[in-house]
Amino acid sequence: MQHLRAIGFDADDTLWHNETIFERVHERYRALLAHYHDAATVDRTLFATEMRNLELYGYGIKGFMLSTVETAIELTDGKISAQEIRTIIGLGREMLNHPVELLEGVSEVLATLAPTHELLLITKGDLRDQERKLAKSGIASHFRGIEIVSEKNEPTYTTILQRRGIPPTEFLMVGNSLKSDILPVLALGGSAVHVPYALTWAHERATAVPEAPGRFFQISTLGELPSLLAAPAR
Template sequence: MKENFKNIKVIGFDADDTLWVNETYFRDAEQEFAKLLSQFETPNKIDQELFKMEMKNLPLYGYGVKGFVLSMVEMALELSNHTVSSKTIEKILDIGKAMINKPVELLDDVEHVLKQMSGKYKLILATKGDLLDQERKLEKSGLIDYFHHIEVLSEKESNNYSKLLKHLEIEPSEFLMIGNSLKSDILPLVDIGAYAAHIPFHTTWQHETVSEQSATSADYLTLNSISDILKYLDE
């Protein structure tokens, strides 16, 4: 990638697993769910079927904890042939409530990076998920004052980003997006001619994976940590 960021005016950040921990909590919840339904199926089968249910419901519920919980409930009914107890359903709801009430755990150096950037660039948050949940996490994070604009997208696709940049009144060449998902935070930006920096997270939702060809053919920057971006912006 040509790491020439001299024309950058606006820097966008993904939220979940870029600024704070998120996917880890979903993996933990899936394990709890599998234990609750262990009398009906194996953990691996339950995990596979739950993912299929999430994908089926995605156009209806969107992203986030609430849609995830509804998919768990529906999956529990299906796997048990509608014999699952009301107590088990209550425990599934409790899993969801516990996820929503999790503390916001910032990733290393996030606030330091935002402080360094805030006086030089216009910073925005571009995320997807449940609006109420994302607003709650942002408020809990203590980071809200760093952002000029907050956008919760139903999907992170090229046309969504193009509309966002038009709203911000900037050209793609003036925008840098930083995120952990190649599918959502990187490749759509490359497609429209913007800059993108990928920070891999140790856990990735299956829905966010891309082919090796897509990952290697696009022109973007890969960072070991969020703080690495500073050396490129200072050049």
């Protein structure tokens, strides 16, 4: 891949595990409300609440937990007990205190690419929580820039690239979300590498696979990235 100056990396579910933590909490949340509603109703109502609150709360654990409390009150017609609310809040505390678990090969890939490329971390979510995870990850030193944003779309990427003086044609984004990490960058004329994660939040799913020959790539693990970048352009 020629003329590549900068590489952006998503964080959650690209560099470290995230959605599996949410899924384990979802399971415990369903169990807590099981004597009120079936799991499908709980999931459907919670997702609707999250989407309704997204503009106000943004992404991240804190906004998610506020939505779980609101949903619990709604689904129980206000009958949920203070102890059950305390249990839900406790789930959020566990999530915020969860250790950062890097995906396989992350440290090695970043160490390999950092000397030859300008590496950027571009992630969305709660500022304090993302800063906490980055600090605990042990990989912060590999990045020349950290961008924690409220949304990842074309205007956001445009602002980041213009501020750093990076032409889109010299930028590559790596991430697990087609919607947030891949499609906006391709639309700007940049390149992107999709690294699917085992679980994808419904809000981040995109059904259409991009058609951008020579600019869009898909790999199974992040460990394949250095070989992809070293391959001759086709």
